[in-house]
Amino acid sequence: MEEDTDSFTNRPPWSSAAAAEGGSLPPTENISLSEFETFAVERLKLLKTVETLGVSYVKGSEDYIRKLNAEISNLSFPYRAEATGDKKQQVGATEQEKRRKDHISHFILRLAYCQTEDLRRWFIQQEMDLFRHRFGELASKHKTEFLHQNELRYDTITTDEKTSLMEKLVQSTYSISGASVLEQDIYKVPFQDALDLVRMRKVFLRAGYAYIAHQDIITIVLNDYRTRLSKALALTARSLPTVQSDERLQPLLGHLSHAYVGQDYSVQKNVGKISLEQIDSLAVKSFPLCMRELHRSLREQHHLRHGGRMQYGLFLKGIGLTLDQALQFWRAEFVKGKVDADKFDKAYAYSIRHMFGKEGKRTDYTPYSCLKVILSNPPSQGDHHGCPFRHSDPELLKQKLQSYKLSQAGINQIMELVKGMHYQLACQKYFELTHNIEDAGFSLNHPNQYFAESQKLLTGGREVKKEVDSPSTGQGAPARKTSDTSQGKSGTLTESKPGNPVPAEAEMAEDLDSLFQDD
Incomplete structure (x- = not known):
C-alpha cells in the first residue's frame, strides 16, 4: 500500500488517560496519513493566526473577533460551537466534517507539541486563546450547559x-x-x-x-482547561516513545513541531532576475534583519562561518541567484579576505554546487524558514547566523535598530515584542517601520517571504527587475503605503503536499554541515 493512502488508527497509547485529563475523548477512527498531515497543518495555521492576532489586536475586540472568525471559516473549522446538553443537535454533513477535523487535529498537535516545555507552553497558550474566543461566542444558556x-x-x-x-x-x-x-x-x-x-x-x-x-x-473555565490540558500533555509525552516507534508517524510529528506552513521557497521563481550589483541595495531595502546583518558582516569581514553561509546562501538562492552568480559572489568576497581563488575553488565551490543540488545527493535544498532560523543552534562567538530578535543581546539589538534610523517609538514596540518572545512579530514590525506602513498585510513566517512582500510593495506588485541599482550603505527611503495590502495574508498560505515532504531538516543540516567547514 502506498504511504499517502496508508491508514493510521489514532487509538491508545495516548488516548484514555490523556483524554480524561484533557476534557474530551480522543478520536478512535481510522484516517489516512495524508489526512493526518493535512488536518495538523491546517490547525497549526489556525494557532499561528491566533498568536499573531493576540499580539496585534486587543483580545476580544471587534477587529480581533472578525479576523479570527474569518480565518476559522477559511480553514473550514467550526465557526461557532454550540453546547447542546442531552439533546443532540442535528447538523449538516459539512458542519459535522468541520467538527471532526477540529477534534482530530487538536489531538494530533498534542502529539507534536508535547515533546518539550517550550512547545507545550506555546501550544497551551494558543489553544487557550482559541478556547476563550469560542467560549465567548456561546449564548448564555450554552455556557451553563458547557459548565x-x-x-x-x-x-x-x-x-x-x-x-x-x-x-x-x-x-x-x-x-x-x-x-x-x-x-x-x-x-x-x-x-x-x-x-x-x-x-x-x-x-x-x-x-x-x-x-x-x-x-x-x-477566568475559572480557562484555569480548569489549562490544568487539564497541561496534565494531558505530560501524559502524552510519557507515551510518545511508543508512538514514535511507528516509522510513518515519527517524521511527521517531528516536522510539525517546527513546521513552516507557508509558500514553498524551494522553487526559484526569479532565477537570474537578480544581478550581483543589486544585492547591496536590496539588502538595505528588502532583506529581513537576519539577512541584512549577514550581508553586512560578509562585506565587512569578507568571510562567514558555516552557519552564516548556510543561512545566507540558501536565502540568496531563494531570491533568484543562479549557481554561477552564487559562485562568483562568494568567490569575489572571500578573495578580498584571507582566502585566495585557488583555495576557494578547492574548499568552498563544491559546497555551493551541493547547495544547488549539483553535487552529492543532488538535493535541491530549501531556504530556511523563520522557525528554522530561530530554533537552530544559537550563534556562538564569531558567528552571525540566527535571528537577531531571538539571539541578540537586547541592548545590542537596540543599538543596531538605532543605527538603521528607526524611530524610538518603533524600537520600543519591537523590544516589547522581543520581551514577549514574539520574534516573528518583532520582525514583522521591523518590516512595517522600514517600509513606512501601518499594517504589513501578511503573517511573516519566512525570510524569503519578507523579501517577496517587500518587493511587491516597492515595485507595485511587479517582479524584481534586473536593472542595476547603485550600491547603498544607508537606510533605504521608506515606501509609501499602497492600497494593495491583501497579498500574502495568512489565508493564502499553502502547505507542503502530503506524501511529498520536503527533505528532512536534520538531514539537510547534517549534509551541509559536513560541507561548510571553517578554516
Whole structure:
C-alpha cells in the first residue's frame, strides 16, 4: 500500500488517560496519513493566526473577533460551537466534517507539541486563546450547559438573590453596574475555584462562595482547561516513545513541531532576475534583519562561518541567484579576505554546487524558514547566523535598530515584542517601520517571504527587475503605503503536499554541515 493512502488508527497509547485529563475523548477512527498531515497543518495555521492576532489586536475586540472568525471559516473549522446538553443537535454533513477535523487535529498537535516545555507552553497558550474566543461566542444558556457537561457545576443565582445582593455585587465587581446585575447571569462558585479573581479583589465573597459575573466566568473555565490540558500533555509525552516507534508517524510529528506552513521557497521563481550589483541595495531595502546583518558582516569581514553561509546562501538562492552568480559572489568576497581563488575553488565551490543540488545527493535544498532560523543552534562567538530578535543581546539589538534610523517609538514596540518572545512579530514590525506602513498585510513566517512582500510593495506588485541599482550603505527611503495590502495574508498560505515532504531538516543540516567547514 502506498504511504499517502496508508491508514493510521489514532487509538491508545495516548488516548484514555490523556483524554480524561484533557476534557474530551480522543478520536478512535481510522484516517489516512495524508489526512493526518493535512488536518495538523491546517490547525497549526489556525494557532499561528491566533498568536499573531493576540499580539496585534486587543483580545476580544471587534477587529480581533472578525479576523479570527474569518480565518476559522477559511480553514473550514467550526465557526461557532454550540453546547447542546442531552439533546443532540442535528447538523449538516459539512458542519459535522468541520467538527471532526477540529477534534482530530487538536489531538494530533498534542502529539507534536508535547515533546518539550517550550512547545507545550506555546501550544497551551494558543489553544487557550482559541478556547476563550469560542467560549465567548456561546449564548448564555450554552455556557451553563458547557459548565455542567464538564463537571464545573456552577449554578446561576435567582433574580431575588441578585436584587438582595445588588449593592455588594456592584461594589465588588467593576465590570457590572446596578442596571446590568439583573440583565446578566451571576454564578455562585466555591471560592477556591476563583482564587485569581479573589487575589485581584474583583469578586464578592460570602459563606465560602464567590459570586462571579458571566463575563468573568471564563477566568475559572480557562484555569480548569489549562490544568487539564497541561496534565494531558505530560501524559502524552510519557507515551510518545511508543508512538514514535511507528516509522510513518515519527517524521511527521517531528516536522510539525517546527513546521513552516507557508509558500514553498524551494522553487526559484526569479532565477537570474537578480544581478550581483543589486544585492547591496536590496539588502538595505528588502532583506529581513537576519539577512541584512549577514550581508553586512560578509562585506565587512569578507568571510562567514558555516552557519552564516548556510543561512545566507540558501536565502540568496531563494531570491533568484543562479549557481554561477552564487559562485562568483562568494568567490569575489572571500578573495578580498584571507582566502585566495585557488583555495576557494578547492574548499568552498563544491559546497555551493551541493547547495544547488549539483553535487552529492543532488538535493535541491530549501531556504530556511523563520522557525528554522530561530530554533537552530544559537550563534556562538564569531558567528552571525540566527535571528537577531531571538539571539541578540537586547541592548545590542537596540543599538543596531538605532543605527538603521528607526524611530524610538518603533524600537520600543519591537523590544516589547522581543520581551514577549514574539520574534516573528518583532520582525514583522521591523518590516512595517522600514517600509513606512501601518499594517504589513501578511503573517511573516519566512525570510524569503519578507523579501517577496517587500518587493511587491516597492515595485507595485511587479517582479524584481534586473536593472542595476547603485550600491547603498544607508537606510533605504521608506515606501509609501499602497492600497494593495491583501497579498500574502495568512489565508493564502499553502502547505507542503502530503506524501511529498520536503527533505528532512536534520538531514539537510547534517549534509551541509559536513560541507561548510571553517578554516
